[in-house]
Amino acid sequence: MVGLGNPGPPYALTRHNVGVMAVQTLASRWSGRLTAHKYTSCEVFESRWAGRRVVLARGRAYMNDSGGPVAVLADHFGVEAHHVLLAHDELDIPFAALRIKQGGGDNGHNGLKSVRRSLGTGETVRLRIGIGRPPGRQDPADFVLHPFTAAERQELPLLLDRCADAIECVIAEGVATAQNRFNADPEVGDE
Numbered sequence: 001m002v003g004l005g006n007p008g009p010p011y012a013l014t015r016h017n018v019g020v021m022a023v024q025t026l027a028s029r030w031s032g033r034l035t036a037h038k039y040t041s042c043e044v045f046e047s048r049w050a051g052r053r054v055v056l057a058r059g060r061a062y063m064n065d066s067g068g069p070v071a072v073l074a075d076h077f078g079v080e081a082h083h084v085l086l087a088h089d090e091l092d093i094p095f096a097a098l099r100i101k102q103g104g105g106d107n108g109h110n111g112l113k114s115v116r117r118s119l120g121t122g123e124t125v126r127l128r129i130g131i132g133r134p135p136g137r138q139d140p141a142d143f144v145l146h147p148f149t150a151a152e153r154q155e156l157p158l159l160l161d162r163c164a165d166a167i168e169c170v171i172a173e174g175v176a177t178a179q180n181r182f183n184a185d186p187e188v189g190d191e
Contacts, residue, residue, distance in 0.1 A: 001026070001167060002042075002073065003058045004066050004088040004111040006145075015131040016144040019087035020058045021156075022129060022163035027056050029164050034058055040076050041069045050172035055079070063111040067118030074119065085125040085170060086115060087163065091140055093130030095152060096159045097185040098166055100178045101126045125175055127166055129159070 003023030011017055027033055027045040034043035034056065045056045055077050059069030074084055082102070088111060093099055103123045106112035116122040134143035148156060162182070169178040 001054060001056050001085045001087065002066075002070050003056075004063055004086055004115075005058060006062050007060045011145070013147045014145050015089050015148060016063055018089045018129045018131060018159075019127070021160055022087040022127065022167070023056050023058055025160040026164040026167055030056075032056075037073075040073045042073050044073075049168060052171055054171060063114075065114055066111040067114035067116070070115045071118035081119045081121045082123045082125070084119070085127060085167065086112070087127040087129060087167070088112065089131045089144060090128040091131060091133055091144070093128055093132075094185060095130050095132040096155055096162075097130035098162060098182045099126075099128040099130070100166060100170060100175060100182055101128060102175050125170060127163060127170075129163060 001023060003020035005011065005017035005020035006014070024034060030045070030047050030049070032045040032047060034045050037044040041060050042057045043060065047054050047056070055073070057073055059066050061069050070084065070086070074081065088109065090099065090109075092107065102125050104126070105122065106116055115124065131144065134140055166178055166182040169181055
């Protein structure tokens with residue numbers, strides 16, 4: 001399970017890092033935290049969930065160069081691409097909506113392009129976390145590198161908990177069950 005994003009404090013709370021936030025939320029839920037890994041350029045937390053060994057990670061490379069760290073991590077832990085779960089921001093999904101998907105295209109997402117190129121396939125599992133489209137004529141590249149709005153920040157803890165729930169469901173019950181449970185847009189005020 002890899003959260004895609006950018007390293008460093010300036011990017012920590014930006015929309016582009018929502019995948020990293022999801023992984024950090026799950027690590028906290030499991031009473032752990034991501035720490036530098038000796039053999040990869042990633043921060044990692046290893047645990048067990050639903051009887052399975054799980055590696056939660058974030059690369060220390062920038063989003064557009066995510067593929068190298070993901071490929072090294074998968075190779076080091078002996079994980080095939082179709083068992084890699086990537087959590088990432090998605091412009092074409094409304095804010096706070098989730099879509100779980102196995103395989104598919106990169107939809108112009110440079111982090112996914114990099115991972116696909118490095119793994120040699122796009123058959124990863126993806127937790128697509130909706131951040132919505134930029135307002136007006138704002139450049140999407142600018143939009144993803146800005147922090148969430150005040151209203152979005154209020155909803156963010158609930159969204160990140162839903163992301164953690166979705167990841168746990170993928171691990172315990174599989175992609176199809178997780179899709180049926182989480183691929184619907186949340187109702188406003190849903191808890």
